[in-house]
Amino acid sequence: DVKVTQSSRYLVKRTGEKVFLECVQDMDHENMFWYRQDPGLGLRLIYFSYDVKMKEKGDIPEGYSVSREKKERFSLILESASTNQTSMYLCASSPDTSSYEQYFGPGTRLTVT
């Protein structure tokens, strides 16, 4: 079974802090994704990566950056956390661009106070 893990289930940070969310997948997948999930809005893509050190912006990249130094790990960085970034963050991976199924981690619920 594909396993996607996220470093924290719950996180509380203060406004202005730098926040790192980590995601690791164990199936040698090419693609990795970061989404945020908000009630009534579904999932919105922040960034995705199709290879090590490669990244592309999704629909809502403002206020976020990402890092993919190793194939199995994809990090989401909030340079200066703000209260409007309080949300559920979901990481996903997929084998390659010909595979349309994404496998999700359990999510990190981030609260910025």
Added chain:
Amino acid sequence: AQSVTQLDSQVPVFEEAPVELRCNYSSSVSVYLFWYVQYPNQGLQLLLKYLSGSTLVKGINGFEAEFNKSQTSFHLRKPSVHISDTAEYFCAVSDRGNDMRFGAGTRLTVKP
């Protein structure tokens, strides 16, 4: 650009009753369609997918969905629901591997 509309934000239903969760999509090209389920405090799990072939797709936990190209719909159905089906359900569409669009979600609540 592709998009997904889930027509009901909440669906309450009694145990053992049938249920239909509605999903409409828009896309200018061939699409691939998915239903995901999210149980409380968990990530998303794939229920079923339509890539090609038969328009009636069967998934896990007794769910099925029908792809209707003329009506641009992909409704999810189950003939008899259980308490354990209480969850949020997301419809998603993709026309290429890296671009998946999700609906806003439908919260299914199964009552005893």
